[in-house]
Amino acid sequence: MMFQAMNSKIILEGMKMEIKERMKEEILSFEQNASRFIKGNSLDFVNNASLHSPVFLKHELFDLLKRSLILAKLAHYYVHPFVGEDMKSAGYVSSFQEREPFMEKPMTVSSNERSLPFRLPIEVLTDRWIMKKQHFSFDFGGFGKGFIIDRMKERFYTKAENWLINAGGDLLVTGTMTAGIEHPVYMGQDMICLQLKDAALATSGKNYRKWNNSHHILNGRTGKPANNGVLQASVIADTVMEAEMAAKIFCILPFKDARALLQKNLPRIAYFIYFEDHQLVTGGNQTLYREMEVAQ
């Protein structure tokens, strides 16, 4: 089954049709609640809430926030979900599905800008109640996509079957399946072929979703588009949320720093990094995949 949601093409393979239908329903419903591009939805309500007033979050949104914050902390907040306003400043004001993002003024891609200290702009009052301490808006981006794919497995996977859920390049595999990593230059072809078993694979890159001289991967500590010499990063992890976060970190921090941070805080990953100078680096925990073939 194939359909469009969350600004991406979603592919569901291997599960029964009934499960596919239920997954599709849940993914579309999640998009309605959690996309920042849909006016009047649950996320829009939170984004427009006043400062210093308690705000109630629906169960799903609170769960997404909770998981995102735990990963954001592991990522030293170089990746976090409070980037809605920075995304707008960078010109990402409408869905790519609708049109190319409008950019008011050309923005220079930052390089090696000093990272700013990060302060959490919310207070979590109780389970499902938060309070905004500063003006910001949520943009869960890859966290959201990863969250709903992981959730599909948690909700519906009961017996050993070979499943593939691919949401615009972020994918989850159950059982053993072959997966590929797209070539960031020769798009439409895979540069690496891998055999995955019960794993997630996510890719972030600056070769797509870009406009003028900018792109959509922001350094969470500067609020500016990142420029670290990496064109594309792919990561295998246990969950799509983890793989997404790690792939973003490799696109933001200098490679050595990203590697050190992730080795310490998220060691169950394997990575495939394509640099702008056309060097390819593979590393991490190689037990997370079975076979790897690199194209010529």
Added chain:
Amino acid sequence: MNKKVKWSVISVSAVTFFTFGGLVSKHQTGTAVPNNSTQNGKRHAYQDDDLNKDQGGSFGFTDGGQQDNDHFDQGQSSDWGQDNFQQAPSGGFEQGHGSSGSSR
């Protein structure tokens, strides 16, 4: 008799105080989210039991969600081998449905 009552009150108060103190200090320290595993050899960074432990209004963000330092100490994972550097391929394989690329 009065002495006995007095000592009973003191003992009960002391036990209550130390138990309460112990519980408070136990809950004050749970900031780290361990990645080492448990169930099926895998553990999600956001596994729910960690979250429940860390509840109490902050998800265990006893640092107040702050991040100032930028020191990247090398991790100690023995599962990581040496990085392999190579020239990127100038072509590719035909794509199937399980292809991972930049978000689209």
